[in-house]
Amino acid sequence: MNNKEGNNKRGGSRPNSSRPSSNKPTRGGAERSGAKPAMPKRAQGPKKVKPNTKAAEAPANKVEKKPNPTAKRPKAKDEIRLNKYISNSGVCSRRDADIYIQSGNVKVNGVPVTEMGYLVKPGDDVNFDGVKLTPEKKVYILLNKPKNFTTALDEGQEYRNVLELVKGSTTAKIAAVGRMDKNTTGLLLFTNDTDMIRKFTLPNQKSSKIYQVSLDKNLKFEDLEKINKGLVLDGHRVFVEEVSYIEGEAKSEIGLKLKTSNVKVVRAIFEHFDYDVLRIDRVAFAGLTKKNLPRGNWRLLTEQEIINLKNT
Numbered sequence: 075m076n077n078k079e080g081n082n083k084r085g086g087s088r089p090n091s092s093r094p095s096s097n098k099p100t101r102g103g104a105e106r107s108g109a110k111p112a113m114p115k116r117a118q119g120p121k122k123v124k125p126n127t128k129a130a131e132a133p134a135n136k137v138e139k140k141p142n143p144t145a146k147r148p149k150a151k152d153e154i155r156l157n158k159y160i161s162n163s164g165v166c167s168r169r170d171a172d173i174y175i176q177s178g179n180v181k182v183n184g185v186p187v188t189e190m191g192y193l194v195k196p197g198d199d200v201n202f203d204g205v206k207l208t209p210e211k212k213v214y215i216l217l218n219k220p221k222n223f224t225t226a227l228d229e230g231q232e233y234r235n236v237l238e239l240v241k242g243s244t245t246a247k248i249a250a251v252g253r254m255d256k257n258t259t260g261l262l263l264f265t266n267d268t269d270m271i272r273k274f275t276l277p278n279q280k281s282s283k284i285y286q287v288s289l290d291k292n293l294k295f296e297d298l299e300k301i302n303k304g305l306v307l308d309g310h311r312v313f314v315e316e317v318s319y320i321e322g323e324a325k326s327e328i329g330l331k332l333k334t335s336n337v338k339v340v341r342a343i344f345e346h347f348d349y350d351v352l353r354i355d356r357v358a359f360a361g362l363t364k365k366n367l368p369r370g371n372w373r374l375l376t377e378q379e380i381i382n383l384k385n386t
Contacts, residue, residue, distance in 0.1 A: 156180065156192040160202055162209035164247050167268045179203045210246045214375040214383070215264040216359075218367045221257060225250045240264055240372050251275070252335035260285075260356030261364060264372075270383065274335055274360070281360035281386040282315060285330045285340050290350035292325040297347045301330075307342050314343070335359075360386050 154162075160171035160180070171180075178186045181201040182194060194200060200207045223236045233256045240248070243264075251263040251274045265271060273279065301317045316331040330340060341351045357364055361382055367373060375383070 152196050153193045156182065156187060156194050156200070157190075159194045159200060159209050160207060161268060162212065163200075163202070163207040164210060164266050164268060165202060165205075165207065167272055174203065210266055212267045212380075213244045213246045213248060213265060214267070214270075214380055215240055215243050215248065215372050216362055216367065216375060217262045217264065217372040218364050218369050219254060219259055219262045220370045221259055223254075224256045225253045225262070226255075236262060237264075239370060243372060243374075252337075254337055254356075258337045258354045258356070259369065260354075261359040261362060262356075263359060263362070277334075279333055279335070281383075282331055282333055282358070283335055283356060283360070284358035285332075285337075286320065286353075286355045286357055287328045287330055287340065287344060287351060288353040289326040289328065289344060290352055293319070293328055293344075293349065294347075297349075298328075300347070301343060305343065305346060307339070307346060312339060312343065 156175060157168045157171040160166065160174070161168045165171075166174070172190065174180055175190065175192075176188055178188050179202070180187055182192070183199050184201075217236065217239055219236060219239070222233055223239060224233045225236050227235065236250055236254070237248075244266075246266045248264045248266045249271060251265065251271050254262055263274070274281065298317055298319075301314055304311060304313050306312070312332070312334075314330065314332050316329070318329050319325050320327040320329050328344075330343070332339075334340075337354055337356075340354055344351050362375075362379065
């Protein structure tokens with residue numbers, strides 16, 4: 075039996091299978107038996123490729139960005155941006171200058187410039203809305219203001235303007251940062267930097283000011299606590315950083331620290347609790363103090379003080 079199996083393997087013949095034969099007719103058998111022949115497969119052409127409309131439209135709709143040669147070109151020495159040049163002339167801030175540039179109201183050497191970041195070289199002729207500009211160097215002056223001088227221009231001849239106190243300090247067109255009435259004394263900043271003036275007059279500014287306030291009577295402790303928690307004046311919430319009695323002085327002398335540069339707010343805080351304000355003296359302004367600056371005198375800010383103000 076083993077020899078027989080071995081012969082089958084070598085010969086390659088399959089042994090007879092006991093499986094039943096299939097009843098499925100062959101193609102030839104179907105033709106002979108009259109069965110319906112199988113339908114030939116339908117020839118299929120190449121598949122149609124649907125055009126990708128999105129991909130086709132994308133290049134058409136895509137706006138090719140042109141390179142900005144001015145932005146890529148490195149700034150040479152003594153060159154400044156056009157908006158800063160305009161701001162340095164004192165006519166408006168950099169942000170407003172950008173609006174004028176985009177509207178085509180600025181010309182450089184007789185050619186309208188609408189490009190943001192355009193660089194101006196020394197000797198360029200810049201025309202702003204029909205007026206030739208002359209940029210000024212930024213000036214920052216600190217004054218220790220005395221009484222009977224005001225920042226307003228409509229007080230008549232009775233009170234003098236604070237600009238008289240800094241006359242001769244510079245030839246630049248400077249303005250006071252914030253307002254002070256005739257009875258308020260202390261630190262007042264002057265500059266021709268319109269960006270800085272705008273910064274310190276915004277209601278959400280972050281720099282602190284310290285005031286010494288003299289009242290007509292002693293401040294009650296419960297009123298001091300109410301002021302310390304903050305209060306609402308004319309529908310606006312006033313946040314007080316610190317309020318305290320001044321050491322060694324009567325309790326009618328109060329120290330007040332808050333962010334506003336509006337002296338009217340300081341006065342209104344105490345009048346809200348039925349106190350009359352006799353004097354207000356601003357002893358600190360955004361880190362600047364009255365040290366070595368007698369009443370009625372002024373001085374130029376140092377470079378470090380200017381940097382500190384800009385980063386405040």
